[in-house]
Amino acid sequence: MDFGFTAEQKMLRDSFRSFFSKECTTDQVLALWADPQGYSEKHWKKMAKLGWIGLAMDEAYGGSGYGFLDLFILFEELGRSQLPSPLFTTILSCMLIDLCGNNDQKQNFLESAINGRCILTMALLGEDGDPDFHSPKIEATIDENGQHRLTGKRWLVPFANSADAILVCADLVGHEGGPTLYCVDTQTEGISCTRVETLYGENSFHVEFDAVKVPESRIIGAIGAASDGVERILSRATILKCAEMVGGAQYVLDETLTHVKARHQFGRPLGVLQTVQHLCADMNTFCVSARLVACQAASRIDQNLSAEKEISIAKAWCGNAYKQMTWIAHQLFGAIGFTEEYFLHLYFKHAKACELQFGDASWHRARLAATMGL
Amino acid sequence: MNLTFTTEQEDFRNQVRQFVRDNLLNKGFKVESKGLIADSDVSFSKAMSEKGWIGFTWPKSHWGQGRSYVEKTIMNEELYRVQAPIGYHFLADRQVGPSLIHFGSDWQRSFFLPRIVTAEKGMMFCLLFSEPDAGSDLAGIATTARKDGDYYIINGQKVWSSEAHLADYGWLLAKTNLDAGVSAHNACSEFILDMNLPGVKVRPLINIAGEHSFNEVFLDNVRVHKDYLVGTEHNGFRQIMAQVDYERAGIERLMQNYPVYDQLFDYMKVKQFQTRKPELYAWAKDQLARLTVEFETGRLLCYYTAWMIDQGKKPTSQAALCKVFCTQYEQRLNDMAMRILGPMSMIRKNGSNAPLDVDVAACYLWQPSYTLQGGSVEILKNIVALRGLKLPRD
Ligand SMILES: Cc1cc2nc3c(=O)[nH]c(=O)nc-3n(C[C@H](O)[C@H](O)[C@H](O)COP(=O)(O)OP(=O)(O)OC[C@H]3O[C@@H](n4cnc5c(N)ncnc54)[C@H](O)[C@@H]3O)c2cc1C
Numbered sequence: 001m002d003f004g005f006t007a008e009q010k011m012l013r014d015s016f017r018s019f020f021s022k023e024c025t026t027d028q029v030l031a032l033w034a035d036p037q038g039y040s041e042k043h044w045k046k047m048a049k050l051g052w053i054g055l056a057m058d059e060a061y062g063g064s065g066y067g068f069l070d071l072f073i074l075f076e077e078l079g080r081s082q083l084p085s086p087l088f089t090t091i092l093s094c095m096l097i098d099l100c101g102n103n104d105q106k107q108n109f110l111e112s113a114i115n116g117r118c119i120l121t122m123a124l125l126g127e128d129g130d131p132d133f134h135s136p137k138i139e140a141t142i143d144e145n146g147q148h149r150l151t152g153k154r155w156l157v158p159f160a161n162s163a164d165a166i167l168v169c170a171d172l173v174g175h176e177g178g179p180t181l182y183c184v185d186t187q188t189e190g191i192s193c194t195r196v197e198t199l200y201g202e203n204s205f206h207v208e209f210d211a212v213k214v215p216e217s218r219i220i221g222a223i224g225a226a227s228d229g230v231e232r233i234l235s236r237a238t239i240l241k242c243a244e245m246v247g248g249a250q251y252v253l254d255e256t257l258t259h260v261k262a263r264h265q266f267g268r269p270l271g272v273l274q275t276v277q278h279l280c281a282d283m284n285t286f287c288v289s290a291r292l293v294a295c296q297a298a299s300r301i302d303q304n305l306s307a308e309k310e311i312s313i314a315k316a317w318c319g320n321a322y323k324q325m326t327w328i329a330h331q332l333f334g335a336i337g338f339t340e341e342y343f344l345h346l347y348f349k350h351a352k353a354c355e356l357q358f359g360d361a362s363w364h365r366a367r368l369a370a371t372m373g374l
Numbered sequence: 375m376n377l378t379f380t381t382e383q384e385d386f387r388n389q390v391r392q393f394v395r396d397n398l399l400n401k402g403f404k405v406e407s408k409g410l411i412a413d414s415d416v417s418f419s420k421a422m423s424e425k426g427w428i429g430f431t432w433p434k435s436h437w438g439q440g441r442s443y444v445e446k447t448i449m450n451e452e453l454y455r456v457q458a459p460i461g462y463h464f465l466a467d468r469q470v471g472p473s474l475i476h477f478g479s480d481w482q483r484s485f486f487l488p489r490i491v492t493a494e495k496g497m498m499f500c501l502l503f504s505e506p507d508a509g510s511d512l513a514g515i516a517t518t519a520r521k522d523g524d525y526y527i528i529n530g531q532k533v534w535s536s537e538a539h540l541a542d543y544g545w546l547l548a549k550t551n552l553d554a555g556v557s558a559h560n561a562c563s564e565f566i567l568d569m570n571l572p573g574v575k576v577r578p579l580i581n582i583a584g585e586h587s588f589n590e591v592f593l594d595n596v597r598v599h600k601d602y603l604v605g606t607e608h609n610g611f612r613q614i615m616a617q618v619d620y621e622r623a624g625i626e627r628l629m630q631n632y633p634v635y636d637q638l639f640d641y642m643k644v645k646q647f648q649t650r651k652p653e654l655y656a657w658a659k660d661q662l663a664r665l666t667v668e669f670e671t672g673r674l675l676c677y678y679t680a681w682m683i684d685q686g687k688k689p690t691s692q693a694a695l696c697k698v699f700c701t702q703y704e705q706r707l708n709d710m711a712m713r714i715l716g717p718m719s720m721i722r723k724n725g726s727n728a729p730l731d732v733d734v735a736a737c738y739l740w741q742p743s744y745t746l747q748g749g750s751v752e753i754l755k756n757i758v759a760l761r762g763l764k765l766p767r768d
Contacts, residue, residue: 125717127718127727128650128651128716128717128718129716129717129718129719129720130716130717155718155727156717156718156720194726196721196722196726196727197721197722197723198720198721198722198735199720199721199722199735199738199739200720206726206727264507265508265509265510265511265514266510266511266514267511273752275752275755276752323709327705327742330742330746331742331745331746331750331751331752334509334510334746334750335504335509335533335534335588335743335746335747337582337742338581338582338742338743338746339579339580339581339582340579340580340581340582340584341579341580344582345582345739348582348739348742349582349739352712352720352738353720355713356712356713356716356717356719356720357717360713360716361713362654362657362713363653363654366653366654366657
């Protein structure tokens with residue numbers, strides 16, 4: 001057992017952090033949230049050039065060949081900085097194509113995504129906002145020309161308007177078995193995106209498919225066999241979300257400690273008050289423990305061990321811990337933290353969004369109970 | 375002891391309900407849920423005034439109706455059920471009136487009280503207490519009021535001033551005794567500040583829900599006539615401490631998100647939560663029931679506080695305890711609502727496919743303010759410990 005990171009990983013972290021801290025102020029985040037595109041092309045090109053989009057992808061497709069733990073560090077730093085970009089969704093889409101696609105598809109999509117020329121996103125959520133890929137309410141039929149046609153609606157799809165292609169599961173009519181995974185070109189006729197304003201400012205859309213044509217070559221993996229791959233990538237996504245949360249949590253703790261030392265009321269720093277000290281101690285417990293459970297799951301994934309139970313533990317714990325930390329931080333910052341100009345709300349919103357995405361604590365506890373035979 | 379309402383009280387509740395139906399619900403009013411102070415609508419305030427429902431608890435000798443705080447709580451409970459737009463007269467009714475009745479001059483009472491109870495135009499108030507360096511520690515204010523003949527010259531900066539951009543008057547705390555040796559508690563005075571005076575500048579602050587509700591207020595050589603000083607010069611701090619109980623006691627602290635609570639039940643029943651998410655149904659039911667336990671407990675705390683005031687008892691510790699409990703309940707409510715509703719609850723402003731009619735995401739975004747505004751949870755617990763439980767001071 002070793003709870004530390006390697007020297008190389010520490011260097012990676014430093015380079016992530018120095019890039020993000022240069023590129024990202026609260027004002028910039030708010031501007032990108034308001035921007036119709038939702039990210040900056042300049043950032044995207046730079047991240048591609050630094051090799052981050054393909055950080056954990058195979059060198060054969062232009063990737064950098066790093067491991068899952070390195071990816072974990074990337075998302076931790078991303079969570080710390082809050083820089084809006086389609087990094088999360090593109091990287092996970094790449095992982096899905098890498099896992100399920102054939103050689104042509106990998107050649108085609110991975111290389112251009114890794115080089116920053118193409119943005120990918122996933123449309124996996126049904127009308128409750130939960131993943132419903134096992135039996136997606138989106139239908140595929142085969143027309144007289146042998147083309148597949150997709151019809152249905154997907155909710156809360158990140159960066160759908162800037163994406164070049166959307167990964168979506170559909171139920172192919174007339175076929176037994178599970179869902180089929182399609183990679184749909186967003187320029188195809190019949191796709192319409194409606195922007196939705198959400199609590200967290202990340203670019204998000206409802207996407208409607210109206211008899212959208214998809215050539216057979218864009219089926220990723222075998223017909224009716226998407227479930228396992230999607231499930232596997234979603235579990236990775238869950239832990240990378242946990243990494244974001246851990247990064248955000250650490251930053252919130254650091255800044256809160258700085259604040260309570262600097263802010264004076266009643267002639268002394270807030271930090272001398274025992275009430276305040278105990279609240280800070282609680283934040284610290286949340287932060288340390290969230291990092292441990294998230295790293296435990298990440299490390300098992302990195303070593304290709306089963307991680308179902310650890311993933312649910314991580315998501316159930318981190319979601320609550322990070323959220324509670326942002327509550328305490330808001331309490332300790334007082335009214336200044338309630339203004340849009342101040343950084344804190346980015347994390348408060350991020351924490352709530354992370355808590356609800358990829359299953360919240362009650363959902364993961366139910367799953368955990370199931371893995372234990374309950 | 376009898377913890378049920380009398381027939382008269384039930385009748386009064388029905389009257390308020392009927393009034394809400396006639397003046398709001400049957401007129402296409404849309405129930406929303408926002409910050410503490412619901413929207414302001416002078417014509418609604420006028421309609422309330424015609425009922426005698428502004429200045430409701432003030433003595434009859436002071437343009438009021440002399441009704442009890444328990445009845446007022448009944449009224450507010452019904453108004454907050456739909457988040458009625460009472461913002462125009464809310465502060466003047468709750469705080470300004472009672473303060474003037476306690477401390478104001480005859481002129482101030484006869485000028486302001488009748489105008490407030492009739493919801494006359496130009497009678498909206500805001501509170502100008504907090505400053506950048508004086509939040510919890512109000513005695514740390516730096517705004518000064520220097521005497522100059524019949525006037526005071528006011529200089530300084532206030533912050534977090536809710537609705538200052540709409541208000542006609544500000545209730546202001548400033549330092550009148552500038553001698554270095556005098557403790558802050560003996561140096562402050564209260565003023566009614568006409569927000570239209572030269573030298574008053576209001577700058578908007580946008581809050582984390584993206585709304586303009588509070589402000590910075592800059593005071594640059596503002597000349598205020600001495601008739602607008604409230605109570606005794608240099609005694610403002612003690613006067614404020616006597617007033618804040620009114621700010622903390624109300625059921626509005628429990629009910630500013632009532633529509634979320636209400637609509638959650640509909641959501642669970644109508645949208646067939648049980649068949650759609652069977653694995654979470656038992657959990658969600660338990661959580662809602664738990665919120666109900668907390669809501670009903672909070673409601674009793676509010677009525678108990680009101681009853682204590684009616685009995686002539688000093689409610690300081692009880693009001694503080696009540697506000698702590700209620701604001702924390704509201705945080706749990708919005709948080710739990712979003713968890714039960716799932717990711718679609720993140721959609722703002724009732725956008726397409728948002729699960730409730732009210733903007734529950736906005737409610738979640740407002741919630742960090744509940745436990746700060748009007749005395750933070752920590753400061754209130756200090757009050758409970760020191761004043762209520764008489765624990766020794768540090
Ligand atoms: C939405 C909103 C509306 C507001 N509207 C108004 C208004 O209209 N007019 C107005 O004048 N003010 C208004 N306020 C200001 C409000 O009264 C202050 O936020 C409050 O007094 C706390 O002060 P602060 O924000 O400076 O926090 P600080 O005083 O800096 O406190 C920060 C933290 O330290 C804790 N703390 C401080 N001292 C102690 C102590 N002795 N013991 C234990 N803990 C302590 C506090 O509890 C808090 O958690 C508003 C605030 C908000 C958020």
